[in-house]
Amino acid sequence: MLVRFFAGSIHRQIALLAVAPVALFAILGIISENLTIKEPESVSQARSVAMRIELVVDMIRSAETADQESTILDAVRRTGIRVEEVSAAELDGPEMEVGLDDFRLEIENNLSPGVNAKLRAETESGHLQPVLVVGIDQRRALAFLPPPALPDSRITDREISDFLATMAMFVPVILLSLYGSRMIASPLQRFSQAARDLDPDKGPERPFEERGPPEIRTLAKSLNDMRSRVRGMIEARTRMLRAISHDLRTPLTRLRLRTERSTEPSLRDALLADIDALTLMIEETLVYLRKDTSKETQLRADLPSLINTACHDFADMGYSVAYHGPDRFAYPCRPHALKRAVANLIDNGTKFARHVNVELRVKPDLAISISVTDDGPGIPAEFHADVLEPFYKLDSARNDRGGFGLGLSIVKDIVESHFGTLTLENATPRGLIAEINLPSPDSIHMLANANAG
Incomplete structure (x- = not known):
């Protein structure tokens, strides 16, 4: 009981500590009143x-x-x-x-x-x-x-007056304690909400309001300063990685030209494969650092056509990729970003499996589910959350042939920008199921309005 009390909100703790003594006093008064001998x-x-x-x-x-x-x-x-x-x-x-x-x-x-x-x-x-x-x-x-005796009532005038006196003392204490606890807890609740909504790349420079008592102002100032430092470090890291990625393109282009003039076919093919892997890493890094998925205009796109296009792109390169689902279904989304997410999942499957299935399911409330299933070695369940983080590679579980480990992170960012979720699950008897769940069109409008507010 005490553990739950101290783990509860400050607002509740202050209110309870202020009200409990008065409530105990009132209860003891009522008990003592009932224990005394009453005169009829x-x-x-x-x-x-x-x-x-x-x-x-x-x-x-x-x-x-x-x-x-x-x-x-x-x-x-x-x-x-x-x-x-x-x-x-x-x-x-x-x-x-x-x-x-x-x-x-x-x-x-x-x-x-x-x-x-x-x-x-x-x-x-x-x-x-x-x-x-x-x-x-x-x-x-x-x-x-004499007049007849009045019947003895269950509540005497004295009891009524005692009750009113107790309430006259009890109610103001309750109201003042609730007001005081709210005044103390309200800034902390605002800080909590601001911290949940905090985006290092967007939003005001100082999101925490520096007003109220001195302690609250000091805390808000410290949080704002910390946010500015974190934002500065993220921007510095982004500029550094972007500069390195851009600067690597020029020597890679020269290296490709020189390699293509090589007279040894086996050496040329090996070098070109390495150059392609490096180029893929650079492009993947630039895509992740741009984070421009939210800037694309939302349109009503035909999802089956969009997913089929991604599947055909990989099929044209010789991979076994198949689509299952409806032939037509219009859905509000950012089509280029969503196609990139599906393509990244397919690419992730083709790296480790012989066959990839892509399935689109439309739920009764018009929410959708896009699952990409492969027959590869799968990923141990304890690493499912880790592989969604940027720059995380699990070479021991799936023999990756290249990349910085940003593919699934990019997918996660795109899906979350559509108010959806990305989940990973091992298939039976082998393989991996990557599933994108997106809300219904009506829910998208409500979530977008709530996010804007």
């Missing part, structure tokens, strides 16, 4: 009625005239307590038997000790029944018919 509402109501009865008795004793007494009794009746004046002799009669939980007995028990009171089923001089008779003086008494 009927008891508090009985106490309130008893206090009012005593107040009425005191007011009657203080009244100077009969009119004042009549006015007081009328006022009491309007509050819901029926009352009438009776003889003090009613206090000498038998007391009515009631249960221990009777509301009238509860009222009697809450009267002050000096109050002379008795429960009577009825009085001889009055009309109310049953009543609580309370003495005024030696001659007079008051017979009260």
